[in-house]
Amino acid sequence: MAGILDSVNQRTQLVGQNRLELLLFKLNGRQRFGINVFKVKEVLQCPRLTALPQRNAMITGVANIRGQTISIIDLSKAMGGRPIAQTENSFAIISEYNRSVQGFLVNSVERIINVNWESILPPPRGAGRFNYMTAVTEIDGELVEILDVEKILDEISPVSTRVNADIVEQVAHLKSQTQKPILIADDSSVARRQIQKAMETLGLECIVAENGKLALNKLREMAAAGPIEQQLSMVISDVEMPEMDGYTLTAEIRNDSGLKDLHVILHTSLSGVFNKALVEKVGANNFIAKFNPDELASAVKSAL
Template sequence: MAGILDSVNQRTQLVGQNRLELLLFKLNGRQRFGINVFKVKEVLQCPRLTGLPQRNTMVKGVANIRGQTISIIDLSKSMGGRPIEQTENSFVIISEYNRSVQGFLVNSVERIINVNWESILPPPKGAGRLNYMTAVTEIDGELVEILDVEKILDEIAPVKTTVNAEIVEQVSHLNTERQKPILIADDSSVARRQIQKTMATLGLECIVAENGKLALNKLREMAATGPINEQLSMVISDVEMPEMDGYTLTAEIRNDPALKDLYVILHTSLSGVFNKALVEKVGANNFIAKFHPDELASAVKQAL
């Protein structure tokens, strides 16, 4: 287990090839779950946990790991399942999402697999409001659920979504009533809602796509009816999405004569490991880490 992430820095070459690596783990039961290796900083045997008064009930406790105090979230309980009781026999996945570091308590960690985003599919329709899947894939004949971690974290500690009044005022001077809509591509329902709320504060309309493939199809449909820059002001895209990731979406936009001049902002929870050279290689105009409404609003103001 100690060496499971030793080569994580070498894995960055997969990004931009519409591929990713998933760390597989289990909670209570046989169901396998997956998390992107790029969001994982460390995997370790669950350390001694310290309880805190008035903590969120989904937080098992806090641990001091390499000089940093980290909240340890019971991933099973946070998804409505049975809590993980035997912490001494469990593992903690230390991850970085949206500029924060937290630990996820899991029952067992299996292995890392290499998959193509095309084999990562959206969750089944009708999965329900309380569904925590952002995507699914099949490994060894079994369904692996890829979790919407942003949704889980938002329910435990909602992020600020208000925009600084000064930025709102600056954008208002750009005459937002005449601005064209923004296309948002993101597979997380929470992330889409956060972006839409920020754009609404700025007086901007949004068109929403749930992954890169759907976004590209929508863009090409729009371009078939007339110049795309007369219909959209920009694209704000997540990087991690089923069927087509944000890097591939950006590259496809740049390679399509009808779309190549679109302004593209990549907006991702991969806050600790993004590859600036790759962002420039695929042709994105800007790259910002989720989720900071003022930074997103400022990036949109700059684009407009």
């Protein structure tokens, strides 16, 4: 198991090619779940956990891993299922999301698969707003649920969307020059809400798309009706999205004569130097690691 991520650094070429690799795992039951390999730092047998008083009920305990104290979240319990009973026979997926490192307690870890974003689809209609899926795909004839980890983490430790008053005031002076809305493309309902709240604090209107393909369709529809720069001020896009990722969306925007001058901010919970390098490769104007409302507001202010 220790070697399951040994070649993770060799996989960076997948990013920007509308491809990803998923780490498959199970909780309590046969259902398979997936998480993007680029968000995973390591997978290990669950270490000895220390229970802390007054901890969140979803946190089984904390562990010291390579000199860092990391909270271990019972992923099954956090999603409304049965707690994972025997931690000594379980695994911890150590991941980095939105500038924080945490561990997810899972029952078993299977393997890594290589898939195209086009085969990653939005959750089925009727799944309801209280599910924890951000997307689904089919592997070996079975449905794999790709988890909306941002939603899970936000329920455990909500992120503030408040923007610094000085930035709000500075944007207010610029707003009279441009009342055009911002297009947000993100498959996570929590991420969309966070961005919208921050933008509403600045007094800016938002148009929302749930993935890159829907965003591109919307942009082309708008461009067909008239110059896009008269209708939109910018695009804020996630990188990981079903059907079309944010890098591909940005490249499509740059290759479309009616959209190529749009300001694009990539806003993602992915970490790593390779992301910043790809900002230039696909032609994005800026890259921000989720979610810091002041940083995002400052980037929007600069774009305006």
